[in-house]
Amino acid sequence: MAVKFFGQFLVEKNIVTRDALLRAIDLQDQNNLKLGEMAVSMGYLTAADIQRAHNAQMSKDMKLGDLLVEMNILTISQLNDVITRQKNTHLYIGEALIQVGALTSDNLQQHLIDFRADQSPYVSEGIELPCSIANSNIWEMTADLTYKMITRVLDLQFRPGKCEQLTIINTNFMMAAMDFSGDVEARYLISVSELLQKKIARAILREESVECEPPEVLEDTVMEFVNVVCGNVAAKASQMGVIININPPVAIRPSVEGLKVPAGHTGFIFPIHAGDGEKMQMILLIKN
Amino acid sequence: MEKKKVLIVDDSLSVARQLERIISESGDFVSAGHAKNGAEAIKMNHSEDPEIICMDMNMPGMDGLTALRTLSVMDKEVKVVMVTSLGGVGDKFTEALKLGAKNVISKPFETDDVLRILREL
Incomplete structure (x- = not known):
């Protein structure tokens, strides 16, 4: 009866166990790099650059990416590259659950359909x-x-x-x-x-x-x-x-x-x- | 069979009333009382020794996740279920499970869902 995310829906319906969901989330955490981590992995900046930006964030209310550009640590083009790489390599929870053996590709599609039906009352209208x-x-x-x-x-x-x-x-x-x-x-x-x-x-x-x-x-x-x-x-x-x-x-x-x-x-x-x-x-x- | 004692932790009187009714009418559980924040929950967990705690996240004073962190260190036996309007926030849900919560029930909740989850513990 409430707004849910997919992993929660699957645990509530006893489709996956709490432990399987936690394993899948751990896998997501390892795979889905944060913006700074991804930029480091792409060789655009160093851990010291990120620390400098984090320190600057304490006095400036800006998102890390925007701040890195403002501080001339990252170019706009590099920032866009990093964001695109993040999107292209993002591991969704359903795929992570398949990788930990809690779901199969076939039943994932059916559970996604059921989840969308469960959440349809909360789809925003104009x-x-x-x-x-x-x-x-x-x-x-x-x-x-x-x-x-x-x-x-x-x-x-x-x-x-x-x-x-x-x-x-x-x-x-x-x-x-x-x-x-x-x-x-x-x-x-x-x-x-x-x-x-x-x-x-x-x-x-x-x-x-x-x-x-x-x-x-x-x-x-x-x-x-x-x-x-x-x-x-x-x-x-x-x-x-x-x-x-x-x-x-x-x-x-x-x-x-x-x-x-x-x-x-x-x-x-x-x-x-x-x-x-x-x-x-x-x-x-x-x-x- | 002996009924399992359930401690309710929520700053809302109306939620405590709803949960107490669900628990008392279930036949399987009995209320161990009502704590209004995390600090009271820790005290009442010691004095009432419940088997299960149903706990809100968003409370004045000590919040539910802070109390869960403490309870998971102090009492390895008690089973905590978070009952919260923030259940659908992925980060909060995950944090609660990682801190040792057995499950998370989103508000608004249905009686059948609450009882099913409590009976599965």
Whole structure:
């Protein structure tokens, strides 16, 4: 029911053992050289050059390849050669599992078909942001996955509204937030009305009624929904080559004036129209 | 047959409630309690001596992977299953297995999947 990678799917379905997967991953680690290692193996630079670039990375937020070019250690043409060699020699997990004897070529194809079918509910559909921003594909995927999780986890009927840029986040009964770090920096928020908070609680706790639940449990269910969405966003992002680290979720009770989008951030709101005119919003505060 | 004791480690009250219900209704397992972070898990592993630990990764204070690293050194008997929304992140999944986790369950989870994995341990 969640976003998975192929190796995890195979272990979950008892198709390969945990130990076989670990052997295949070890084989991948030996074969799939990192950019610096590959450049050394191609004779373009030395281990000392990489160390110099790593030291420079401590004060510069740049990818190693770009930094090596900026420091005139590698030419752009050499960098492209290294990246091409990495792609051409990359050992995928399915092939690695064949090499360690856990799968055959024939059954790999069938398992890949089954895996794609299992993950098809999470294939991204077109969502467009109102203005251009770095990593827009990640933010569009985040909105898309949120909608899919509202359907699959909360079983809530809704209509997504048009995404808009915002400077003030209007108040609502409660908000739950999670911070992203890594290749992107942002805060993800879900804001809900009181009635929708109870609907979320019923779905997460799998209870018919939540009228007797204390407020901290009701809040916790919204935070857990945010945790589930953001964890799956991180999984999907990793498949897209973007690292997202997440922190534990927090609950926010905004004042009547709402919340201002912090300086240096771009805010996007994705209205979610649930039945009965109830208000739910997904908000992204993306660091520029 | 004696029921196996399962310690639940998650900062979320609602996840702990879900897992406690699955465990108590299974007939095969009994809850050994609920720890809210990795440090509490290490203490409760000592005091409650569970056979199985179901542990989240992303928790305030000591996170699940740090606790797993400690537990795998301190207690060779206990079987740890990570239950996490980060299960689909390949690096996290692999790190958990390398640190000794017996399996990783992704959130959102289904009752049948949780019980199948716990019974296989």
